[in-house]
Amino acid sequence: MLGNVKISIIVSIYKVEKYIHTCVKSLINQSYKNYEIILVDDGSPDNCPSICNEYASNYDFIKVVHKKNGGLSDARNYGLNYAIGEYVTFVDSDDYVSEDYLEVLVGLKEKYNADICVGGLCTFFEGEVPNPSKRIKDACFTGLEALEHMLYQNMLDSSACAMILPLTIAKKNLFPVGKYHEDDFTTYKYYTSVNKVAVTTKSVYFYLQRRGSIMHAFGRASLDELDAADNLVSICKSKWPQLVKAAYSKKFSDYCQVLLSTDEKELRKFHVYTRISSFLNCYKQKMVFDCKARVKNRIAAIILLLGEKYLRTIKKLL
Numbered sequence: 001m002l003g004n005v006k007i008s009i010i011v012s013i014y015k016v017e018k019y020i021h022t023c024v025k026s027l028i029n030q031s032y033k034n035y036e037i038i039l040v041d042d043g044s045p046d047n048c049p050s051i052c053n054e055y056a057s058n059y060d061f062i063k064v065v066h067k068k069n070g071g072l073s074d075a076r077n078y079g080l081n082y083a084i085g086e087y088v089t090f091v092d093s094d095d096y097v098s099e100d101y102l103e104v105l106v107g108l109k110e111k112y113n114a115d116i117c118v119g120g121l122c123t124f125f126e127g128e129v130p131n132p133s134k135r136i137k138d139a140c141f142t143g144l145e146a147l148e149h150m151l152y153q154n155m156l157d158s159s160a161c162a163m164i165l166p167l168t169i170a171k172k173n174l175f176p177v178g179k180y181h182e183d184d185f186t187t188y189k190y191y192t193s194v195n196k197v198a199v200t201t202k203s204v205y206f207y208l209q210r211r212g213s214i215m216h217a218f219g220r221a222s223l224d225e226l227d228a229a230d231n232l233v234s235i236c237k238s239k240w241p242q243l244v245k246a247a248y249s250k251k252f253s254d255y256c257q258v259l260l261s262t263d264e265k266e267l268r269k270f271h272v273y274t275r276i277s278s279f280l281n282c283y284k285q286k287m288v289f290d291c292k293a294r295v296k297n298r299i300a301a302i303i304l305l306l307g308e309k310y311l312r313t314i315k316k317l318l
Helices: 020-028 048-058 072-080 101-112 143-151 167-172 187-191 220-239 241-260 264-269 273-288 295-306 308-313
Strands: 007-013 035-041 062-066 087-092 116-125 138-142 163-166 196-209
Touching: 007 020, 007 072, 020 035, 020 048, 020 087, 035 048, 035 072, 048 062, 072 087, 072 167, 087 167, 101 116, 101 138, 101 163, 101 196, 138 143, 143 187, 143 196, 143 241, 163 167, 220 241, 241 273, 241 295, 241 308, 264 273, 273 295, 273 308, 295 308
Parallel strands: 007 035, 007 087, 035 062, 116 196
Antiparallel strands: 087 163, 116 163, 138 196
């Protein structure tokens, strides 16, 4: 019978008045009942602090903590100090989860005796209706196998959301404060700290992408995305050489993402165009012949063999 594992849900909150009720209500209505919710008000200047206080006063399994603004990483790390569950999961306050979110993840844990359990993440843009995956399967990997799947973007990605993991591991591997793409700097540490990672493609976490947000405009976030990709390659070279090819596949994908989401003039302004273009052109042929790489990466590599201008013309495909 499910229910023996207590889970702490940490929600970092900043300027999300429009979305917070959808998020918190999806957590309150979980079919799995052995959990707590920790709302971390990251110095939000709107009505979010009072909204959090109201939820905490109405539900005894909801805690609210208020802190000075420090960013997403800092808020998540701060919330860990108040967690009392054996396991923890992170939910961003403009996202929401399915009613069986925790039940599915705990079910995976019990089925596979897994240390970390990951659910399917359904991405959608504001104004769109989410399209959950209809092809549902589950699997169990060793920690290093999970990392390889993450790097190849096959069943797993680098998101720290849509998963439950032991609180002890989360506390040992804090998010880098001041960085965007903080998950890229962190999640690989989770996988390599455990023996078993169970995963399902069933969509249980609904990730809202807001057009015009800082994650979709060039700047510090894009630079951190490039640095995180480089970091993964360096880490694999030093610790897990058998995964270097997989790390390069992730780097190829991330570099393409930044290239295709940004005007070339903007890239040159920030002095990163040469960095991106040089790597992609240097690695494109190897990418074509990496049979483990996802199809999108290999298609992009083939197009790059014809010329970068062709890649930009069909960026919607990628």
